[in-house]
Amino acid sequence: MLSNRIKSDVKSERNAPGQLSQVVKLGPLLAILLLSMLAAVVFCFSVLAATPECWRQPAEPRELQFAGSSSSGPLQRFLHHDDRDGAGQLAMYPPDSSVALDTLNTWPLPDSSGLAAPFYARPEPMDADYDGYVDQLISTDFSGRVWLTDVAASGFDSSSLLADLTHSDWRFIANAGIVDISLPLPLRPDGLTSQHKVVLLIARNIISGEDALVALRIPGFSAERTLPDFAALYDRTILTEEERTAGLSNAQWSAIVDSAGWWVRLSGQLTQPPKVVAGVIYSAVATSDFTATACADQSAEHSLVAMHLHSAGLVYSQRRFRLLNGAGQLKLQQQADGSAALVLDNIDEQQLVLADLKMISPACPDCSEQLQLDQFPRWRKLATYRQETGAH
Secondary structure (H helix, E strand, O other), X not given: OHXXXXXXXXXXXXXXXXXXXHHHHHHHHHHHHHHHHHHHHHHHHHHHHOOOHHHOOOOOOEEEEEOOOOOOOOEEEEEEEEEEOOEEEEEEEOOOOOOOOEEEOOXXXXXXXXXXXXXXXXXXXXXXOOOOOOOEEEEEOOOOEEEEEEEEOOEEEEEEEEEEOOEOOEEEEEEEXXXXXXXXXXXXXXXXXXXXXXXXXXXXXXXOOOEEEEEEEOOOOOOOOOOOEHHHOEEOOOOOHHHXXXXXXXXXXXXXXXXXXXXXXXXXXXXXXXXXXXXXXXXXXXXXXXOOOOOOOOOOOEEEEEEEOOOOOOOOOOOEEEXXXXXXXXXXXXXXXXXXXXXXXXXXXXXXXXXXXXXXXXXXOOOEEEOOOOOOOOEEEEOOEEEEOOOO
């Protein structure tokens, strides 16, 4: 046995130089790999470090109601979203305790599972079965990954990755709500269900500081088969002259509506959440006095951007309208003749932004008609939150 051990030691000593040479050969490759990983980490933290405080809204708890027993009634819970060591997490609390019922900090990724980037955007609740209670959440992290999570009063269930919208120039800072879409048959591409949902997201450019509005059709409700990425979204920033004069063709309409979604650069920073009314998205935008490290204030120039919910196309003769200032909230107001107007309402004054508001029409992709306030906005009350129910 001693002889065998000596032979084994001698053999190991002979093999040691060969093993060492293999390590030396792999050394540069390992160094490159480690440096690449370090660079990715440094880039991520440098972007977060350079992010102005105004990019992020206070992470206030959100009250949600879940189905309970017939005797107890609805169950109230509070949803928190925050960061833990720089990674986004969700936590569910009962109304009478500071101890979390459940937390969620591991997320499915394209090839594995892992951590999310910080959650600047507040998770959006959904009522999948329309019973009036929350049963799902849509969560979007700072980098642009979007998850669907089943949730109950007891805590979080399974999550699935809906889209990976990561882009080197854009960071996702807010949700602008979920819209229930009901397309009439003449406007519905083959294979698309009559009802589906669209989540509206706000992305900010890390180079210029301008915002983009992103409309993501939730997979499972469209014909999309692969995991949507940023490149799958239609860039609707610039409208062609042909579209401005003749509108979208049926083929163009079908391609946009049946895609993963669309996005539009707003050439400014949003000053309040976009407002969806009768199939039209209205966005108040500051168009000056901002950079990638500084946010616009009320002294900036402001405008209103109006776009078609389904295609980001024209509803009025133009997309952009000038605002005298950006102070106040966009509100609907009934005019003396019964038509609807959009006003910017603040404590000191009320600014008329648009008179004779329009609603999109099911007659054709670009058709519109005068908005009737007795028909819109259409809200569905879902427990402790409301949801726009579409445009037709």
